[in-house]
Amino acid sequence: MRSLKNTADVRSLIHLYVTTLEARGYRPSVIGAYRAAVEHFVSWAAPDGDHLHVSKAAVRDFLNVHLADCKCLGRIQRGVVTVRSALNHLLMVLGESKLASEVQLSAHLDIELQKFCEYASDVCGLAPATLISRRQWIGRFLAQQFPKGSIEVSRLSPKQIRDFFSSQCRGYRPGTAQVLASAIRSYLRFRALQHADQVESLLAAVPSAASWRLAALPQYLETDEVASLMAAFDRTLPQHQRDYAILRCLVDLGLRSCEVAALRLDDIDWKNGTLTVRTENLNDMMCCPCLLLPDGRSLSICAKPVPPTKAVRFLFVIEPHSTCR
Numbered sequence: 001m002r003s004l005k006n007t008a009d010v011r012s013l014i015h016l017y018v019t020t021l022e023a024r025g026y027r028p029s030v031i032g033a034y035r036a037a038v039e040h041f042v043s044w045a046a047p048d049g050d051h052l053h054v055s056k057a058a059v060r061d062f063l064n065v066h067l068a069d070c071k072c073l074g075r076i077q078r079g080v081v082t083v084r085s086a087l088n089h090l091l092m093v094l095g096e097s098k099l100a101s102e103v104q105l106s107a108h109l110d111i112e113l114q115k116f117c118e119y120a121s122d123v124c125g126l127a128p129a130t131l132i133s134r135r136q137w138i139g140r141f142l143a144q145q146f147p148k149g150s151i152e153v154s155r156l157s158p159k160q161i162r163d164f165f166s167s168q169c170r171g172y173r174p175g176t177a178q179v180l181a182s183a184i185r186s187y188l189r190f191r192a193l194q195h196a197d198q199v200e201s202l203l204a205a206v207p208s209a210a211s212w213r214l215a216a217l218p219q220y221l222e223t224d225e226v227a228s229l230m231a232a233f234d235r236t237l238p239q240h241q242r243d244y245a246i247l248r249c250l251v252d253l254g255l256r257s258c259e260v261a262a263l264r265l266d267d268i269d270w271k272n273g274t275l276t277v278r279t280e281n282l283n284d285m286m287c288c289p290c291l292l293l294p295d296g297r298s299l300s301i302c303a304k305p306v307p308p309t310k311a312v313r314f315l316f317v318i319e320p321h322s323t324c325r
């Protein structure tokens with residue numbers, strides 16, 4: 001069981017929960033749904049915002065007893081699957097946090113962590129929940145590297161940094177490894193600034209977890225999702241006609257966004273029903289043998305005449321005062 005004694009603790013917990021999910025690459029919509037589920041649980045478990053007890057038994061009671069007959073007012077997250085998943089993540093976040101805080105620190109390391117937290121708060125402006133997380137991870141790092149309490153960063157080697165990450169990150173998701181890496185980088189920078197330690201080689205040894213920025217995006221849209229997207233355009237409006245035609249180029253012809261943007265009026269051969277796609281080398285032309293869009297008229301409607309001063313007649317242009325891009 002994990003107990004939080006006051007409203008600030010509860011707020012910090014929710015902040016830690018959200019930042020942990022963000023670090024692990026969850027989509028904003030999923031984080032929002034999970035957060036709403038956790039807030040629902042908190043409003044049940046700690047109606048006054050204080051003395052929140054989180055345990056597997058409490059989660060089980062909430063799911064089996066409260067949720068089955070929930071009469072909470074307002075827009076509440078009640079989906080059983082979502083709530084169960086959200087609360088399992090909550091237990092996991094608390095479990096990892098507890099795991100990290102179980103490390104017993106000597107008084108010397110505790111003072112060092114206190115100094116780091118003051119620096120991170122005053123100089124870097126880190127939020128309290130982030131500080132809690134970083135303090136725990138750095139504490140674990142220091143306890144392993146300097147078990148006798150005397151901190152001598154100059155004696156650390158890049159190999160020790162790599163070994164630490166190898167031993168700590170086993171079984172963790174890339175997001176958690178990234179949180180740990182951020183904490184250690186932050187501490188090393190603190191040492192460089194406050195103690196003039198040489199940390200360049202140590203910083204270079206901190207690994208970067210594979211967590212791609214767009215990894216949370218779906219690889220492709222399902223057929224019904226494409227249909228919904230197509231149906232979203234009001235084709236009585238000129239801008240929507242243009243955007244619809246752009247989308248048809250992407251969906252029907254499989255063109256890249258840069259290829260669509262580079263299309264010119266002269267690239268369309270209406271007579272033979274072909275479209276010329278230019279590669280990076282403008283002299284190297286590729287003729288697309290497929291037909292144009294199934295309703296090719298939409299292209300012709302959207303083709304805007306460009307000013308005569310422009311040498312290149314692009315197919316898709318932005319209206320002079322349009323906010324639509």
Ligand SMILES: [Zn+2]
Pocket residue numbers: 040044066067070071072076
């Ligand atoms: Zn309820």
